[in-house]
Amino acid sequence: LENILACVKPSQIEHLVLFSSVTGFYGNIGQSDYAIANEILNKSAHLFKQKYPQCHVVAINWGGWDSGMVTPELKKEFARRGIDIIPIEAGTQMLVRELHPVHHNTTQVVIGSPMPTPAAPLDSELRTYRIRRKLTLAANPFLHDHVIAGNPVLPATCAVSWMSDVCEKLYPGYKAFSSTDFRIFKGITFNETLADEYILDLQETSKNLDHHEINFLCKIWSKTPEGKTIYHFSTQVKLLRDIPPAPIYEKLNLIEDNIITTTGKDFYQTGESALFHGLSFQQLERVINITPEKITVECFWQEIDKTKQGQFPAYWINGFTTDLSTHPLWIWLHHYHQEICLPGQQEKYEQFAKTPYNQPFYVSCEVKSKTQTSVIADFFVHDKQGKIYSQLLGGKGIIFPAKLMQPKA
CATH class of the missing domain: 3.10.129.10 (Hotdog Thioesterase)
Structure with missing residues (x-):
């Protein structure tokens, strides 16, 4: 890298893209030399960016791709250890995305599953x-x-x-x-x-x-x-340390009734009673069925840029998809009572698996009670077969006038 950079004027370089490895970031047993070599690439990226801030510099710490050095035997070992590999098409799209000008100031990024972290030892002291x-x-x-x-x-x-x-x-x-x-x-x-x-x-x-x-x-x-x-x-x-296996939602019903025909972005910001959420929290794709006791919907959250996620990045628990998962109650409340609500409290939230993004997932919302000032419901987030990603039980919504959601004059 130093020899290559010595052959050109650094001030003329517009992009410097270094292919590093997750091993350089997380480390891995038996790969200290490989980890050090890749971490040198990471530090080189930071040093070059400090000297030439006008250059778009990024060291991409790649996980294993579904090609190249990942042999069928290594692929099996990754699967045994719970490490996902990167499909070629997805990896290509990720690379293109990292080269977008919006990421000009992001000098290092990790793409792919981390090496499994051994659980921290426990002692009895309460801190x-x-x-x-x-x-x-x-x-x-x-x-x-x-x-x-x-x-x-x-x-x-x-x-x-x-x-x-x-x-x-x-x-x-x-x-x-x-x-x-x-x-x-x-x-x-x-x-x-x-x-x-x-x-x-x-x-x-x-x-x-x-x-x-x-x-x-x-x-x-x-x-x-x-x-x-x-x-x-x-x-x-x-x-x-060990998350229980995901249960199956036993009341699964994905039979369409065509009662509510609104779809996609038309649920949002189209009127006084519409959902007020912007793009970061959309979108409820369609209402599959609705009754006075329950509403079932299909959702799709398109991942937003980490820069936009700011200080609340989506990791294991994703605040963006969880918020989206509560939107069906708003639709139900307005459909049957011409009212809207905001969250007040919840009894319990449990997560068995990450809610997927960039692909559909489903929410079954069971309404438990309704008064003049509040509504209580259980939310089950699951796949098409009913496998539950997460469940929010005893979610209480406080009923407000619709005009509260409108921008101030």
Whole structure:
């Protein structure tokens, strides 16, 4: 690389694209030399970008492709270890996407499954943590697609993913299986009320060493300029080393009734009662069937750029698809009662597998109760065969006037 760069004027280089490996980023047993070589490429990219910021520099840390060095024997070994390989067409599209000018300042990217991380060893000590985060609208472009009464508002589902992701990072090898008793005290609005910083307090409440389980109490709060404490969200997160197998949704019904014929983007921002969400949280493709007790829909979330996801990237728990999964209740409520609602709390959220993106998934929403001020429902996110990705039980929506969703004059 140094010899090649010595043959040209660096100031004239418009693109420098280096093909590195996930091994350089994550490491791998028995590949220290290979890992070091690829990490040198990564660091070279950062150094070159510092010297020549006008150049589009990127070191792509590739996972294994379904070709080349990935022999049939190696492919079997990857499958045994739970490592996905990259289809040729998908990898090509990813490369083209990384060369787009919007990624000009992204110097290193990892594409592909990471090497499996050994679970962190557990002990019986219960710890507490405090994490501080400064939130800005500029750092989170997706918030322009979640505007209520003229102000960008943090979706409740992103608050859940925030708390869950931080818990996971404390214990590599563990995943957030559930979030219970989620409550919204005062949402985070990106206007003059935005705090200088937000504090996430985590308290380990219990550990089960035999079942590799850790439970946390999580609270997000801030202080006003006068020093008053404002609580925003709270929940209890359970981490597991081994996620249970995905159950089957036994009430699966994908028979179309053609009662609601609206499709795709026509559900969104087309009138007072339409869903207010922008592109980052779309889209509900179609209503398959609807009754006074239940609504079943097909959804499709097209992945948005990581830069747009900002400080709330979609990892194991995806705040964007979770938000999308609650849209059917809005459609049901307006269809039968000409009302709309916003999330208030939930009893339990459980995740068995990642909700897919860039391909269809299905939501079966069972309405449990309805009053003048609230509605409660269970949401089951599943594939076409009924295999459940996640389930949100006891989700409570607070009923509001439709005019609340309209932009301020």
